[in-house]
Amino acid sequence: MDIQQIRFTIFLGVFLLMLALESVIQRHPTVDSKTNRLKINLALTGIDILVVRLVFGAAAVGAAQFAQENGWGLFNYLDWWSGLEIIAVIIILDLMIYIQHVVVHMIPFxxxxxxVHHSDLDLDVSSGLRFHPVEIFGSMLFKIGLVFALGPSPLAVVIFEAVLNGMAQFSHSNITLPEKLDRVLRYILVTPDMHRIHHSIEKNETNSNFGFNLSIWDRLLGTYIHDAKKEQPKIIIGVDQFRTSEEVTLKNLLLMPFKTVPKNYSLFPEKD
Ligand SMILES: [Zn+2]
Ligand SMILES: [Zn+2]
Structure with missing residues (x-):
């Protein structure tokens, strides 16, 4: 198996596991058709993968190989033990992605x-994959820039992407964890209950809990909310501009950034 096949196998394994768990230990009642949402979110993922492949080819891993061959970036100067380098790369990239997430909430453009990610009316494992292709394109540009600056080994990038992917599926999943386990995990990791608050319709809750893997950035930088105003199963998911399935079809999601300009959730909304 090559790296792509290993990544796909991990992705599929986590996806199916979460899907199975969601049917047994569902946490939040649903308002939209799960089958429909799965189709839309997976179709969007397919488009995203195509865009990344066509535009970037080997993407972040390719950039890491290029940086290594040319001796670019911090870690190509440091002679660290590879295990330590992988841990450091995961922590640094996770902080950068946290910052990126705050920025995409801050700037109306x-x-x-x-x-598009926040317009999902329910949250489940597939929501972790629901991003507009332009956002994926921008994230990939940012990540490639970071890889050039950091010069991590290609293996470290593969591991980071697999961890990020697996964690995004876990944190968006609609599963019930025992309260104690949730609390303990949350000291370090983003749990489904923590991320669900980020998808709440309440503006101050949407603008909190930005973390993807580690919960420490929210805790350290003051964007952490432990409990939403409503109890977990009663949290209303989404944004107030889009409340019906008809508004969030695949076509509408692709056109959403160009048609509607939903400003009022942004941390610094433009004045109308
Ligand atoms: Zn967000
Ligand atoms: Zn999310």
């Missing part, structure tokens, strides 16, 4: 694209 970016929020126009990120709102």
């Amino acid at each position: 970016f929020w126009q694209f990120h709102v």
Whole structure:
């Protein structure tokens, strides 16, 4: 198996596991058709993968190989033990992705694209994959820039992407964890209950809990909310501009950033 096949196998394994768990230990009642949402979110993922492949080819891993061959970036100067380098790369990239997430909420132009992710009326494992292709394109540009600056080994990038992918599926999943386990995990990791608050319709809750893998950035930088105003199963998911399935079809999601300009969730909304 090559690296791509290993990544796909991990992705599929986590996806099916979460899907199975969602049917047994569902946490939040649903308002939209699960089959329909799965189709839309997976179709969007397919488009995203195509865009990344066509535009970037080997993407972040390719950039890491290129940086290594040319001696670019911090870690190509440091002679660290590879295990330590992988841990450091995961921590640094996770902080950078946290910052990127705050920025896409802050700047109305970016929020126009990120709102596609927040327009899901329910949350489940497939929501972790729901991003507008333009946002994926921008994230990939940012990640490639980071890889050139950091010069991590290609293996470290593969591991980071696999961890990020697996964690995104876990944190978006609609599963019930025992309260104690949730609390303990949350000291370090983003749990489904923590991320669900980020998808709440309440503006101050949407603009909190930005973390993807580690919960420490929210805790350290003051964007952490432990409990939403409503109890977990009663949290209303989504944004107030899009409340029906008809508004969030695949076609509408692709056109959303160009048609509607939902400003009022942005941390610094433009004045109308
Ligand atoms: Zn967000
Ligand atoms: Zn999310």
